[in-house]
Amino acid sequence: MFNVTETIPNDYGILSLLQIIVLQYFEHLHSTCFIKQSADDDLLGNLIVPYPSFWLTFDEANEFLFLNSIEAGCQSFVLTETVALNFLEIFESIHDQAIHRFPNKYVIVLVHPASNASIINRLVDHKTLRDIPRFLILFPSEVDRIDLITKKFVSGENDRDIIILDSYIPSRGSFVHKRHLFPDKLQNLEGQLLRLAIFNYSPYTVWREVYASRNSNAFYNGTTGIYVDGTEIQLFLEFCAKFNCTLEISLEEEDEWGEIFDNRTGNGIIGAVVERRADIGLGALYSWHHENLYLTLSKPISRTGVTCITPKPQLLSSWMTPLLPFSLNLWIAVLTTFVVMSIFLMLMEFLIQNVLLEQNRPLDICTSFMTIGCIFILQTVNLTVNRSTFVTQRIIMASLLFVGLMIGNIYSGGLSSLMTLPRYEQPINTVQDLADSNMHWASTHDAWTFSILMATQPTIVKLLHNFEKHPKEVLHRSAMHQAFSFGIERLPYGHFAVGDYIDKEIAHKYHFMIEDIYFEHCVAMSSKTWPMMEHLDALILVIFQSGIQRYWEQKVISSYEDGEVQLAISTSRHRESPGPITLQPSHLLGAFLMLAIGLVGGGVVFLFELLYVNWDNRWNNQQES
Incomplete structure (x- = not known):
């Protein structure tokens, strides 16, 4: 460190340097927050900021004021050394509460010349910097020299990867190397782990254990013993190929999609993301309103339609033959x-x-x-x-x-x-039919209803009431007896996402509805401060317009799905007509039943008449005697 002398300006040249940075790099931002302690020197007092800005005193402001400044559009923060560590401690929690999302925010820390260099080490070691690639420290290392220090986004194992980007000479008002002060650190992640929360839900996300590392394409529990695939997994394999990262899988098989609680904890995929146990959640996650309050949603990856497979109409019983020529209204x-x-x-x-x-x-x-x-x-x-x-x-x-x-x-x-022609029960073809039939529909998780929880239409409200959640074993047994309808997804390129509790034997007993209950857009979910979301969104749009997702869907379906189940469902509405059939004794069952009812009814009435006549004769005889 150097000794402070009277020849050094009060701001040590930091003010002029900060003025240059604000004018050059913050021009496109909505606003900037300047945060200091009340006891700090008025280092920023003479700074001229031609853009919207907020000036906060850390020890006098509360969480509400910080949240309001973020909601008002603060995309960059200029901090004095005394508040930097405290601000980093609350950075994630404050942004998690905010509604507005501005990714990859800028953070600049002004270090006092008299401070010990250990403050820099403490700053770059802070865990929050994993979400702040645009981080810069202004450190007056000499009398006429200010070093501009940042941290390598991909940290090494043996050092803190501190990088001196450039140096500013206040007396000359120029930089030594004239480098970009906020370089894109995300273009090459150098193999950094990207934590992905999934569960086995074909065709979106599929995984299996492998025993040879050469067959693995992801890490799980610190080892290379897993192979992942799927229409959405392929997107992240491309992402890691482009940005040089490595997938680390967090399996959420028990809780599947999961849920988020009011205290910002949760389980399953979305719970792992909100608790920051995973960077990204993936696997047919929709644009859910409640989850959007806690997480950031990517651009739509694909469109899906949620519908049901319902029991195929059965042949009407032969005893109903005399009643079938007229409908109920016509009979009335x-x-x-x-x-x-x-x-x-x-x-x-x-x-x-x-x-x-x-x-x-x-x-x-x-x-x-x-x-x-x-x-x-x-x-x-x-x-x-x-x-x-x-x-x-x-x-x-x-x-x-x-x-x-x-x-x-x-x-x-x-x-x-x-x-001559067989008659079947009334099929369930539409959403209204499903509601009117009062048949319950079921799946393994309540996530199937998240998108319609706020619906007010009576039909949808009734479907919400009729939804049931059961384990796969219960669903399989129920499907054998056609006790429920079951939720499936109509994929964008002609296939279906079907639960593995529906096998080929069951699939032949069901047909899919011609109407969707609702449609949704599948997205990826991350924390509100995950810095790679802009890059992911850009890649999603490129892949979507390329059309390669059609190939991915066909490849995953053919590799992991039962082709007979897919064929049975896709052709379930094409019932072959048997044509005219030979009359059988069963066709007269209704007539024989009516005859039997007439004979039995007539016989019973005849007995009552005999008893009545016998009783009447006795009564008359008694009256005469």
Whole structure:
């Protein structure tokens, strides 16, 4: 260190150097924060900043003020030596709370000439610098020399990798080497580990253990014993090839996608990222609102549509054959017409006999209903119109016969088609069908519903209520009995992401809905201060426009998915028609069932009639005696 003398300016040349840096490198930034202690010399008092800026005193400001300055757009920070370490301690937590995200912020630390060089070592050793590649220390190392010091972004094992970028000579107002003071340290990561949180979810992320290091392409637990693949893994293999990094895998098989709690802890993929146990989370992560409050989302990697496979419609039972020619609404209309016509005929006969003919006959309910029933089934009836001279009666009976003819022939035609062509249950094709069927849909994690948690549409709200989460073993057993519908993803290039609890035997029992419940964009998630997000976004856009993702999807599906399952699902809606079929005894099951009901019902009523007559005779005998 050098001794401070009276010939040295009060700011030791730092003010003029800082003025140059602000004008040259901060021009494109939204605003700059200047932070010092209240006891510090007014070193920055005469600094002229032609851009928006905030001036904060660390010991007087609270967390709320720092958060507000970040929300207001602080993309660079100028710190005095006395506040630097304390600011680095809160850098991550403050930015984690912020809504606005400005990656790769600039941090400049002003070191006092009288300070010991150990402060530089303490600064460059701070763990927060892993998220701040644009870090610069202004250190007056001599009377007329200010060294501009940074740290190598990829730290070595045996030293702190301190780099003196350049030196500034205050007396001449110039730099010794005229180098860029904030070089891009991220272009070559020199094999640095990129921590990736995943679980086995084909075709997005696939992993398997390998026993030869030459077959491994990633680290796991500090050793090269894992091989990773998948449509999204391929993106990060390309990323590491471009920026010279190495993948380190964090497996989250138990909690899968996981969740984030209010205290900024969590489990699964997103929990590993929010707790900074991983740099990036990957594996069909969608643009979820809640997770966006805690993490940074990349540009969309791909589009996916979430739909369901539902049980295929089964052949309707043969006993229903007599009921199938008409729909439920039509049956209600026919029965209503039958009752109304019977009552009308009964009243008409009563009025003619008792009012016009004055014969004083009682209401004949049975004859009226039997007459209309015979008309409906195209049987002969004994028409009283033949014995009457009233034109009104003829007109009414003609209309009844016409209606009966139409209904009877329509029913006969529908029944004829049912006897030759099979009829199936109503299929579940749309979101509305799935909600109306009240069939529950299931998967292994609640993440399938994260995207629709804030929905207000009654149909979607009902689907949320009908969703169930179960382990894979339970889902497999339920699928064998077609107890649930199951969530699948419709991939962008014609394939499906299907859980491994759906095997080829089960796949043939299901078909996919023609509508998506919702669609989403798959993204990667990182902490809000991860410095590589801009580079990742740029690579995502390049890969997306290249079209290579179509090849990746085809390659991963053919390598890791069951081709029969994919084929069964993709062709599940193409049911081959058996054509006309030979009549079987089962086709008459409904008629035989109706006959059996009639015989049993008639027999039971006959027994009651016998008992009634027997009881009535005894009662009369007792009264006579």
